[in-house]
Amino acid sequence: MANLILILGDQLSPRLTALDGADKENDLIVMAEVHSEASYTNHHKKKLAFIFSAMRHFAQELEREGWRVHYQHYHPDNPAQSLEQVIAELAREHRPERVITTECGEWRLHNQVSQWHKTLGLNVEIRPDTRFVCAIDEFARWAKGKKQLRMEFFYREMRKKTGLLMTPDGQPEGGHWNFDADNRKKWTGKPPAPAPFREEPDAITTDVIELVNEHFSEHFGTTDDFHYAVTAEQARQALGHFVDFALPCFGDYQDAMSDNEDWLFHSILSPYLNTGLLEPTEVCEEAVRAWHAGRAPLNAVEGFVRQVIGWREFVRGIYWLLMPAYAEENRLGNTRELPWFYWTGDTKMRCMHKAIDATARNAYAHHIQRLMVTGNFALLAGVKPEAICDWYLAVYIDAFDWVELPNTLGMVMHADGGYLGSKPYAASGKYIQRMSDHCQNCHYRVQDATGDKACPFNSLYWHFIDRHRQDFANNPRMTMMYRNWDKQAPERRQAILARADELLKDIENL
Ligand code: FAD
Numbered sequence: 281m282a283n284l285i286l287i288l289g290d291q292l293s294p295r296l297t298a299l300d301g302a303d304k305e306n307d308l309i310v311m312a313e314v315h316s317e318a319s320y321t322n323h324h325k326k327k328l329a330f331i332f333s334a335m336r337h338f339a340q341e342l343e344r345e346g347w348r349v350h351y352q353h354y355h356p357d358n359p360a361q362s363l364e365q366v367i368a369e370l371a372r373e374h375r376p377e378r379v380i381t382t383e384c385g386e387w388r389l390h391n392q393v394s395q396w397h398k399t400l401g402l403n404v405e406i407r408p409d410t411r412f413v414c415a416i417d418e419f420a421r422w423a424k425g426k427k428q429l430r431m432e433f434f435y436r437e438m439r440k441k442t443g444l445l446m447t448p449d450g451q452p453e454g455g456h457w458n459f460d461a462d463n464r465k466k467w468t469g470k471p472p473a474p475a476p477f478r479e480e481p482d483a484i485t486t487d488v489i490e491l492v493n494e495h496f497s498e499h500f501g502t503t504d505d506f507h508y509a510v511t512a513e514q515a516r517q518a519l520g521h522f523v524d525f526a527l528p529c530f531g532d533y534q535d536a537m538s539d540n541e542d543w544l545f546h547s548i549l550s551p552y553l554n555t556g557l558l559e560p561t562e563v564c565e566e567a568v569r570a571w572h573a574g575r576a577p578l579n580a581v582e583g584f585v586r587q588v589i590g591w592r593e594f595v596r597g598i599y600w601l602l603m604p605a606y607a608e609e610n611r612l613g614n615t616r617e618l619p620w621f622y623w624t625g626d627t628k629m630r631c632m633h634k635a636i637d638a639t640a641r642n643a644y645a646h647h648i649q650r651l652m653v654t655g656n657f658a659l660l661a662g663v664k665p666e667a668i669c670d671w672y673l674a675v676y677i678d679a680f681d682w683v684e685l686p687n688t689l690g691m692v693m694h695a696d697g698g699y700l701g702s703k704p705y706a707a708s709g710k711y712i713q714r715m716s717d718h719c720q721n722c723h724y725r726v727q728d729a730t731g732d733k734a735c736p737f738n739s740l741y742w743h744f745i746d747r748h749r750q751d752f753a754n755n756p757r758m759t760m761m762y763r764n765w766d767k768q769a770p771e772r773r774q775a776i777l778a779r780a781d782e783l784l785k786d787i788e789n790l
Pocket residue numbers: 545546547548549550551553554584587588591592593595645646647648650651655672673676678679680683684685687688691692
């Protein structure tokens with residue numbers, strides 16, 4: 281046999297570089313559901329079911345197209361429990377010329393595969409992942425010599441590179457690069473939010489759900505009501521559904537949260553983008569076509585394009601630029617363990633309960649819930665970055681290290697000193713009240729910072745500001761906060777800090 285071609289669970293793309301020039305007759309494609317990958321964190325049950333099912337469907341498509349595929353189904357007693365063991369076994373049997381793969385999305389696995397030539401004594405070829413707009417070395421060139429890396433400037437480069445939303449003479453459509461100022465509306469129930477795209481489980485998905493329920497019963501979340509797409513064709517239908525029904529309002533309500541709606545106007549495309557069922561330019565082009573056809577406004581389409589070719593590519597660039605040291609960053613010196621209610625949703629804080637409950641049911645919460653609710657709380661409470669990062673990696677269907685880590689450690693926890701934002705995204709209950717209807721149904725009173733029923737976010741916010749004076753008082757974007765804090769009467773400040781101390785002491789019971 282010529283080559284073993286390893287395809288990972290987030291590499292389900294027919295144009296994967298590992299397949300370039302491959303020989304259908306002689307090469308053997310290897311795909312494996314292995315214990316080490318399925319259990320290195322407490323992956324949500326729906327995340328496991330989605331990835332296993334999408335892998336099985338992809339393997340079936342490859343076989344239909346005439347490829348030879350070795351596929352290992354998950355079983356806890358499989359002799360090969362890791363990808364390395366799978367490759368070692370197959371290499372003994374087939375004596376391949378080379379093992380070919382595309383670079384992994386996680387430093388952990390990338391590091392292992394990079395050693396296989398030594399540990400397995402094989403000829404291993406690792407090819408670049410070309411399914412992103414910006415290559416890893418291209419990002420490093422852009423970043424080189426810059427004092428500050430700002431997503432907004434990177435995003436403009438990506439707009440120019442792709443031509444997305446650019447006029448023929450090289451200007452941004454609509455005269456501005458960014459229409460975010462239009463995108464901060466509270467949602468009050470109208471227009472109604474569309475139901476999310478649904479794909480009912482077929483026989484493969486049903487089998488996988490049974491497997492997950494049997495072997496991963498201790499993992500977080502539920503497989504009930506599984507309705508994610510699991511093939512590229514279904515993912516394209518999900519894209520069409522988003523463009524038709526949610527994109528027109530995506531911009532306006534991008535930052536909104538609701539007590540009654542899990543998905544609002546978000547695209548729910550991240551699982552498909554991150555596993556390769558969809559490609560970033562394909563989804564942006566579809567959105568831009570809707571704008572040209574007058575089916576979606578520019579603020580919505582620009583906002584969507586910015587998330588995909590701006591934020592998504594930027595966080596990947598940061599990850600590969602700074603790993604592996606990046607994962608160890610803890611610039612704010614946090615030491616607190618993750619409160620247990622992150623796993624149970626059992627908290628009187630309505631906004632937290634709603635975000636965690638949706639996460640447990642859907643393996644999904646939208647960006648503002650992740651950033652301004654569960655993330656904000658962890659930041660204000662001073663949770664250890666590694667503990668909160670592990671939670672985000674486990675609980676979301678779209679969570680892969682390259683995208684989860686910079687978002688959590690950088691954007692949410694500000695543990696990297698500010699690559700993802702020039703100031704921390706810390707906010708009091710007032711922000712959550714402005715962008716949602718959670719507070720009206722909450723045990724706590726959002727208007728209070730002191731007293732037994734005062735919203736925890738309020739005193740914790742000032743506690744955060746106060747305890748990190750050294751870190752942020754000289755940040756020009758924070759001077760107003762310090763001025764406001766210092767303006768308050770000393771007794772008031774003391775009472776707020778005392779309330780925060782009480783909350784932190786009794787954090788498991790909030
Ligand atoms: P939409 O709101 O519809 O946005 C469209 C697309 O833009 C998304 O599908 C996604 O591909 C991309 N996107 C938007 N924001 C970001 C961002 N900040 N970083 C990268 N891509 C972005 N996204 C992940 O894909 N995987 C993760 O593990 C992940 N972890 C996160 C952890 C935290 C603490 C935070 C604050 C954000 C995280 N995000 C992550 C980013 C973002 O929340 C999700 O991409 C988004 O919620 C996915 O839902 P959607 O497809 O409906 O997104």
